[in-house]
């Protein structure tokens with residue numbers, strides 16, 4: 292389906308969506324993936340022999356949409372999902388959130404919801420196991436309301452479907468919904484673009500280092516020199532999910548690639564263009580020790596965002612009840628259990644800090660936290676936890692307030708004594724300053740005093756206002772002991 296032919300060699304095409312499945316353990320992720328794989332046309336044509344390469348593409352044979360094909364990522368679950376995302380990779384276009392219609396919403400369902408919301412990826416909710424007599428898909432809809440998900444029949448917009456991964460009931464409708472949603476999303480690619488492929492799995496076998504990836508834009512060819520992170524290698528061979536050697540792969544094909552001399556990380560972007568390949572690398576400068584300053588730096592929002600893990604439900608609820616009263620703190624996720632890697636990935640994407648109560652991260656998790664620069668704090672006493680949260684959140688609030696009220700900033704460049712008056716030579720670095728403005732004086736980021744602008748001059752002439760990048764002479768009252776190098780802020 293050619294959308295547009297701008298020039299002979301530039302062809303924008305619709306590409307199949309890349310879909311991943313999230314949900315609680317045993318809710319049927321693997322069964323659904325298997326059912327879809329086995330019942331699709333392409334697989335049957337090749338005698339059902341498929342190679343596991345981390346993802347597979349099917350042709351639904353459904354003709355009414357931009358594409359009839361769908362690529363499914365084969366490793367379900369939010370751990371794999373967030374591992375891809377934490378490196379900046381947006382591999383999946385659509386998420387299927389699978390919920391057992393007999394068990395309804397469970398802890399990992401809630402975690403999955405948090406991950407989907409953080410990723411801001413379109414999703415479809417699937418009530419699975421509708422073949423069971425005690426299946427209650429309606430209960431799922433009500434339970435989801437508690438997690439701010441409103442399905443269509445409850446006045447919301449979330450897509451909701453019932454299926455049985457075992458009997459296949461509703462699966463065709465599900466595939467059609469995926470195609471409809473992806474047509475709405477207008478997923479396109481350009482074959483002549485520099486390729487962008489994401490590594491979804493890596494392993495070592497008798498062929499050497501094997502990398503599984505999906506391509507989202509452009510075309511990759513055997514023999515291409517490809518870049519990943521800051522390294523490069525040559526593609527020795529490409530194999531598709533039917534186990535067939537290919538000269539080239541195009542979006543959204545999953546493929547196996549040989550030619551690596553060292554294994555790249557899952558989530559890494561591969562391209563023939565080194566600039567594209569270099570883009571999503573996570574900065575791994577060594578971590579500092581935890582400090583309030585670090586927390587303030589990770590947070591870009593007004594509220595302190597936290598992921599809370601506790602050893603038992605009782606403590607968790609007690610802590611949550613207290614936190615809810617603090618308007619400056621937002622809980623991105625809470626749960627009972629160990630601090631695990633997927634908590635860190637979520638912390639990274641939601642810019643949260645991770646708080647453990649009576650739970651400690653294991654050394655793997657600590658290492659990853661260092662690498663991903665996620666702050667973890669653990670406590671054994673509830674009031675200490677709450678006190679520190681209050682302290683940090685009010686500091687954030689203060690910082691935000693002061694930024695909101697600041698109309699400009701300047702640096703003291705010189706001090707002159709003119710006719711017995713102390714005149715400060717300043718350069719405005721942000722915003723502007725006017726006569727009469729209140730001024731806060733900062734030395735090494737600490738506030739050292741407050742004063743007021745009583746006179747403002749440029750080249751011996753009095754002016755009303757100075758703006759960014761302009762220099763001026765200022766008189767303050769009170770005069771204070773302001774020094775060269777001090778920063779002054781003009782307050783509204």
Ligand code: GDP
Nearest residue numbers: 315316317318319320321322419420455456457
């Ligand atoms: P996962 O952990 O989410 O991958 O779940 P699985 O796919 O392993 O499924 C867990 C169990 O539920 C297995 O015993 C499946 O046979 C069963 N199961 C999955 N889907 C269905 C379904 O639609 N109906 C019924 N009755 N059982 C199902």
